[in-house]
Amino acid sequence: MLLITEKLKIEFQKAKRIFLENQKFCIISHRSPDGDAVGSNLGLRLALESLGKEVVSACVDPAPENSSWLKKADTFVTDFNYEDFDAIVSVDCGALKLFVFHEAKPEILSGQKPFINFDHHISNNGFGTVNPVAPEECSTSIIIYKFLQFCEWPVTIDIATCLMHGIYFDTGGLMHSNTSGEVFKVVSDLLSKGANLRKIVKELFHTTPINKLRLWGRIMERTYVNEDSVTISAVGKSDYDACNSTSHDTGGVIDYLNAVPNSKYCLLLSEDEKGLVKGSLRTQRDDINLSDVASQWGGGGHPKASGFGVQGKLMPVMSWKILSEGGNEAHGTEIKF
Incomplete structure (x- = not known):
């Protein structure tokens, strides 16, 4: 019943x-x-x-x-x-x-x-x-x-x-x-x-065109885990153009980001064709509610799968840290450009 x-x-x-x-x-x-x-x-x-x-x-x-x-x-x-x-x-x-x-x-x-x-x-x-x-x-x-x-x-x-x-x-x-x-x-x-x-x-789950694979490759290549143990990657219009793909071709790749061990959750930021940056969130953990995380940017969804959308475009930011000669991070200086 x-x-x-x-x-x-x-x-x-x-x-x-x-x-x-x-x-x-x-x-x-x-x-x-x-x-x-x-x-x-x-x-x-x-x-x-x-x-x-x-x-x-x-x-x-x-x-x-x-x-x-x-x-x-x-x-x-x-x-x-x-x-x-x-x-x-x-x-x-x-x-x-x-x-x-x-x-x-x-x-x-x-x-x-x-x-x-x-x-x-x-x-x-x-x-x-x-x-x-x-x-x-x-x-x-x-x-x-x-x-x-x-x-x-x-x-x-x-x-x-x-x-x-x-x-x-x-x-x-x-x-x-x-x-x-x-x-x-x-x-x-x-x-x-x-x-x-x-x-x-x-x-x-078993049909993936070559242009989609190439796009996924770019997403995976720039994936990193930040200091809060969040796995993050991003993809934009220039990537779609280079791979002859669209924002719809990002579907499915987030499951691979969600497989990174010891990560609290993962976030994929993706530009769409209408001037919107979408954030897709996934987690395997039971102690994290991604609906609450997504709500910070006006989004929502489920505890383990949520999303949000923000008008704008992505801008990459590189961050380098200069360590002391002995490699002491405590005395490092963070520089962003």
């Missing part, structure tokens, strides 16, 4: 009623979507379409290449008319700013129409009119799975594949600490329904 809290059941019931009583829906994934943002979006969309509903998937950025093979991943739109829909749905948006569309369409937050907010991030403050938010879950895709089970709506092969894709991505291939016994039970059920795990594994 699935574990669904009473609070989540109440939100599920509200969401179910909205879906049954309305016809047209727009499901929105967070900017720079990942496997879970795409998988949960399409899994829910396909389920609603099987009920005869009209659904559009939207995101300000396109689906990443490793998720583009999922059914209808190529139909995401980058803009839409609010008046065309009966209700708006967000998936995997850990903070309102990741939703983005409300900036040009503030009426989304007016309460004129239902706004269902499915998410699993602890940083989510419940910005929808209905909020099926469960920070204890490994992914938004597993919340969608539980919602479909709650509603007793069928899960087809394509739906199973989309949800498996999201779960597999957000658990790091079922290896992260958020992979509970229940997660394996859900994965087993999705496999029994025909989820294409082999394709998921290949696309998410």
Whole structure:
């Protein structure tokens, strides 16, 4: 039996009623979507379409290449008319700013129409009119799975594949600490329904173009551990140009930074194509809450995986320390240029 809290059941019931009583829906994934943002979006969309509903998937950025093979991943739109829909749905948006569309369409937050907010991030403050938010879950895709089970709506092969894709991505291939016994039970059920795990594994973790490898090489080459035992690296636009790549090609490399022994956590700073510097944080330790770390710069996420974004660009700083002739660091002078 699935574990669904009473609070989540109440939100599920509200969401179910909205879906049954309305016809047209727009499901929105967070900017720079990942496997879970795409998988949960399409899994829910396909389920609603099987009920005869009209659904559009939207995101300000396109689906990443490793998720583009999922059914209808190529139909995401980058803009839409609010008046065309009966209700708006967000998936995997850990903070309102990741939703983005409300900036040009503030009426989304007016309460004129239902706004269902499915998410699993602890940083989510419940910005929808209905909020099926469960920070204890490994992914938004597993919340969608539980919602479909709650509603007793069928899960087809394509739906199973989309949800498996999201779960597999957000658990790091079922290896992260958020992979509970229940997660394996859900994965087993999705496999029994025909989820294409082999394709998921290949696309998410076993397909790396040469330009992406070159970019990762640059990131790894400049990786260092600072005096606070934090593993840090950075990558910018000049690196993308040199490697014929984009900011999306940084995906996955942080798992290698997170493997540095005796490191408290790791941080990857990366410029994107829109003038934003993104910080991605990961840790293997149980005594560090990266959501608190990311919140210092307006970000958030999970205790072991979080992120933030700051407008600007990266500027490298070299630091040298001059030691006394005997090599005594206590009398060294630090020089930065």
